[in-house]
Amino acid sequence: MSEAPHLTFDLDKPGMSSGYLVVPRGADCEALSLPVFSLNKGEGPRLLITGGCHGDELEGPIVARRLVKWLPEAQTCGRIVIAPVLNPPAVKACSRNTPIDGLNLNRVFPGRRDGSVTERIADAVSHILLPCADTVFDLHSFGLNWDFPPSSTTHPIVDPDLMAKTLQMAEAFKLPMTLVWEHPGSPGMFDTLAQSQGKVFVCAEFGGGTVSFDAIAIYEAGLRNALIALGLVEGKPEYPTFRQQKVIQTLETRRSSDELKSPGRGIFEPRCSVLDEVNQGDVIGALYPMDSLTANAIDIRAPGTSIVYAIRSGAYVDADEGVALIARPLIR
């Protein structure tokens, strides 16, 4: 019989405590000890902050680690539990999926106790960390290969009350962008599991490209704004400036029609920047065949009036690979 996942300390203990979430060993690897921090100031909201689900998105772990430093001085009530790195093997390999079993942690929730390592992590998080919170902030980013504005995101939720509460929470980050992202219903996502239990779950998609000092400052400000909105921390929200612009917008995107794909193999050249407004037919990027200098580039055009939300870094891409994501103002 498999060992049970467990915490090495008591989350209900008042004050600050830290220890580990132990993910039991399996056939594929030894037990993992994920560092967990808890600050319990009694009555109030119960928040779980997770980072490092994907190993190539390090904004989350860095900002979570910074929170651990200043929260003890700042938090006034409630309980915040922080697990900065959910997937240490993926972070060490700088890879989206866990290198040991090749699985995407955000597609295997609620996990399996007798599964492979990624499924065992999901099982431990689902059964030990998730029950301790009524609100979850899961810190992601778009990784190094995309340009993407700092955003809080959510997906359409069937329950209108939970949708409204979730959107309000996402907007409380006061990041440049809040995005309602229609997914094609990928199974096994952490947010779907949390929402099925009635919890408010906000995914922070903390930008793309270099994990820089400036970017981290924006993300930290966004997280602090959300803590203020929850009443866990006192203070005034700050509106972070992104590339010399103060923009705050709530947009929506549909995964099917708003993700622009590469029409073939070749070198993708971005021809616009994130947050650019485009009209039908405007060129968003171009694709060069790598083996010919005489063949023309193929233009990739906007299907309609929209805002360029994310754009792929210039790179060699395969046919049907995503190269841009467009969005429009949310109609409420």
Add this chain to the structure above:
Amino acid sequence: MSEAPHLTFDLDKPGMSSGYLVVPRGADCEALSLPVFSLNKGEGPRLLITGGCHGDELEGPIVARRLVKWLPEAQTCGRIVIAPVLNPPAVKACSRNTPIDGLNLNRVFPGRRDGSVTERIADAVSHILLPCADTVFDLHSFGLNWDFPPSSTTHPIVDPDLMAKTLQMAEAFKLPMTLVWEHPGSPGMFDTLAQSQGKVFVCAEFGGGTVSFDAIAIYEAGLRNALIALGLVEGKPEYPTFRQQKVIQTLETRRSSDELKSPGRGIFEPRCSVLDEVNQGDVIGALYPMDSLTANAIDIRAPGTSIVYAIRSGAYVDADEGVALIARPLIR
């Protein structure tokens, strides 16, 4: 006996022509055909532009491809030969080294005709493309994992005349930064080979992070400035703006003492931005152990008054991995 590398067309033909540099097949892979473009307008400088030496640095191939589009209208004399992608297998794999033999193309010059594929590419470039030029621009970048300003770079050259001519050419790009970079003498570099033949060789290190629309525009402007300085193209130079700053500086850096290394394994957090001025003891970054939330971060500090030239993206790093590069104004 090995087949000889060759061009499928005659570079001496007047006007515009294009074809391939054929790298013969070997035991490890089939023959490669590298697209080559030539524009011969008679008397004048003979320039070779190469890109895609490292497969994770796509600014070069994209800007080179853009040049092919507008040069026919703009070039007034001389001959420009462009090979946008020297290493197609590395570009397809988005990897610095060639995936087939694991070699770094910029460490195997002049190559070997009977060697592995990377050595055969170097041999073909050394014997077919290099002799056709007296000036070489090799378009590199720092890749996705670093933040780095758009720069033209060179290394210290023993011959003072060639050093002066090379530095003048590098500064003619009018990019935000010109860098004289003291290398520890890595063997097999393309620039060392070209310089040993008395050629002016400038390496464009076209930034780091996302290969974005804005970045490509800066790089293209720099290359156009250099073509104007060579007298190949008419026009006035433009001074590209980098992150809302117009800066032009020539700096020098020593590989040994100016490359700051990680003191251990952990998550690196950048604590400053490129072009920041720092003094001795200023914190440039911090290293968090990933397996503990109670252990303090280790600060990585500036060894002296300097300018932060390059900084690593936040990521999990190994001990002794480079995390920042500092520089100082060049003393002439």
